[in-house]
Amino acid sequence: MKIIQSIGILLFLIGLAVFTAMPFLGNYTLTEELVLSSTKDIHQEKMAEVLAPMYGETYSSNFSFLSAYKVNFNEYNEALKAESKWDEVIWDDYSLPLAQTSLSSPVRDSPWLFFGLSIGLAVLGGLMYNLPKYRGEPEGIKNNGIFHSAMKNRGWMGMITGAYLILFYIILYWFPAYIVNQIWMVTPLSMLLSGNPASQWFLYGTIYTLAITVMGVRMFRKYRGNKYQQLRTASVMFFQTAFAFLIPEILVLLNQPYFDFKNIWPLDYDFFYDYQIDTFLSSGGVGMFMLIWGILLIVIGVPTFTYFFGKRWYCSWVCGCGGLAETLGDPYRQLSDKSVKAWKYERVIIHSVLVLAVVMTALTIVNYFSGFALLGNVTNQLHSIYGFAIGSVFAGVIGTGFYPFMGNRVWCRFGCPLAAYLGLVQRFKSRFRITTNGGQCISCGNCSTHCEMGIDVRWYAQRGQEIVRSSCVGCGVCSSVCPRGVLKLENGSTENRINEMPIIIGNDSIKINA
Incomplete structure (x- = not known):
């Protein structure tokens, strides 16, 4: 069995290496036709002029291509900003669509092959390592040796893992043009499910779901003999795969709004944003059902379910963030700080995030029904700040990247506004x-x-x-x-x-x- 597990680790590392090496594959050649097809109508003519110096040039890496793009694009915008011609500045970032369309690489030519060589090998390796795990050992959850592990107790392996996760999240959120090969790799799967080309978020959803599935197998092995824990693991695997990944994509295929039926405000902080409400209202009966469903979950579902079952009904059985923490993050659960000082910070930070989400949402709703007559621009700025600081940095980079540093529930414990809302109900009326x-x-x-x-x-x-x-x-x-x-x-x-x-x-x- 140890041989099988060793082979599994090797296959996982090979798959990870292929995935990591993909950004360095291929060439980039930009033409006027590609610029026109990758930009909005109002920007086509100007973007074609701005990027003209790049036409006909072949760039051997995305680094050189994006560097040339930024030089030309930023030079144009900075000149306008210096003259205070703000209405002529192009605020949209076209680096990702231009990198996608101008790419010529073996990954784009054979996406399924590279999917198998990277994600496929990583999944197979993970299963080969996890399936034989705990075989021959007596039932029962153990923590033998965790504080002597280089991976599980802030050792060098844990530090490398954390650094890799943090780097991946930074690129995913703010520099997706550097992972166009990975996005092309999952495009056939995206076309199959939704009929649309893949985005960085589809890539993330695919990896996220597979991580929960593979590590969920590990949890079944770890919790053998404990039906409650196995059912809980099966639940988070099901809700992530069906409700968070497959159903939203299929809805898009059926020309309906993308919607995760288990995502609840204020975790789903943009639920009441104007473009979301307009999407719901313009989508007929299905859109109206989505809007009403979301509101009922907030005002009736959360208090009722939490009264009878505590916040575990969501945080431990349904939530995708909790699902990743309970599966992929489980090896790091013992790293959570148990001190009273940490508890004091926790209460201040998480409830501050909840208050910020409530204030932002209240302003958004008031502005929507008043035609954005009250603090319209301020509300938009607040959306941007919250999305960057909480939705991206806290929930993504820190929430997952810090598993090997601070434990597997950093986001749930310190940042999730829905967890704060559920916790208040649980503490006083459950x-x-x-x-x-x-x-x-x-x-x-x-x-x-x-x-x-x-x-x-x-x-x-x-x-x-x-x-x-x-x-x-x-x-x-x-x-x-x-x-x-x-x-x-x-x-x-x-x-x-x-x-x-x-x-x-x-x-x-x-x-x-x-």
């Missing part, structure tokens, strides 16, 4: 809680080690206090790893929700109010 039996706690620390949300569960267990932290996503792993059955997930009556008579330690009764 039947869900984790009960403890301090008399049986042996202080082994398994519960705290495995808590991905930075909760020192052992502290509560030692004192017999129920865990009513708003950050708790109810994954139930703390209960699964407890050797004495001290912790239990319950959805009972809310009476006596918080134990005000904790076990006395020494001369004084010590408790903490979450």
Whole structure:
């Protein structure tokens, strides 16, 4: 079995190497026809003139091509800005469509081949490594050796992995023209599902979904014998594959708006943006259903489901961010900071993001119905700032890239406004809680080690206090790893929700109010 796993690691690394090398393949040749076909009607004539010095030149890499593009494009715009001719400045960035159309490479000629050599080999290698995992070992979730691992405890392998993820997210969000080969590689799949060429977001969705699937197999192996954890893993795999990846693409194929039915405001922060509302209203009955569905989830679905099941119904069973954290990010769950200081930062930061999302949305709705008569430009600027700082940097670069540095739930714990909303309901009006039996706690620390949300569960267990932290996503792993059955997930009556008579330690009764 170790031989199979070793081959799996080798195949994964080969696939990763091919994927990483793709940006360096191919040549770029720009013509006037390509410029005209890749730009908007209002910019075609001017862009054809601005980029004329590049015609007929063959660039051996996207770096040289994009460098030449930026020189010509920026020179034109900067001259206009210097003369304050703001209405003539071209604010659109055409680097990605121009790089796509002017590319000539083996990846564009044989996309399925390179898909198999990169993503295909990585998936096959991941499965070969994960399927034999834990074979011959007794059932039960273990943390043997995690603090001696170069990958799982901020060692050199973890640092390299984190740096690679951060670099990938930076390129994906702000420099997608450098990964046009990878985008061409998944274009046949995109055409099959939606009838449209791939974008960087389709590439990301493909990788995201496959990562959850492959690492989900690992979780099935890890959680063998624990039906609750296996069902939870199957749930996040299903919702990511069906609701977040396949259904939105198929909707586009059917000429309907792209829509993820499980994405909820304020995580889906642009749900009330003017272009979204206009899209819903102009799409007939289906669009109206999407709008009403989204609103009902916000005002009825979240409070109702959270009252009965806690925030785990979404964060641990449905959410794609949580799904990636629970699968790909699981090896890093023990890295979450359990200190009181981290908890204080967490509460301030995540609730600040929620307040910002609420204020931004309120201004957006008011402006929409008033014809953007109130703070119209300010609202647009706020959209841009929020999208960059929260939607991109926090949720993407930090949220996933920091797995090997700060644990797998950085975004969920510190930044997700929906998690904050769910947490407030859970903290004050929910039947869900984790009960403890301090008399049986042996202080082994398994519960705290495995808590991905930075909760020192052992502290509560030692004192017999129920865990009513708003950050708790109810994954139930703390209960699964407890050797004495001290912790239990319950959805009972809310009476006596918080134990005000904790076990006395020494001369004084010590408790903490979450």
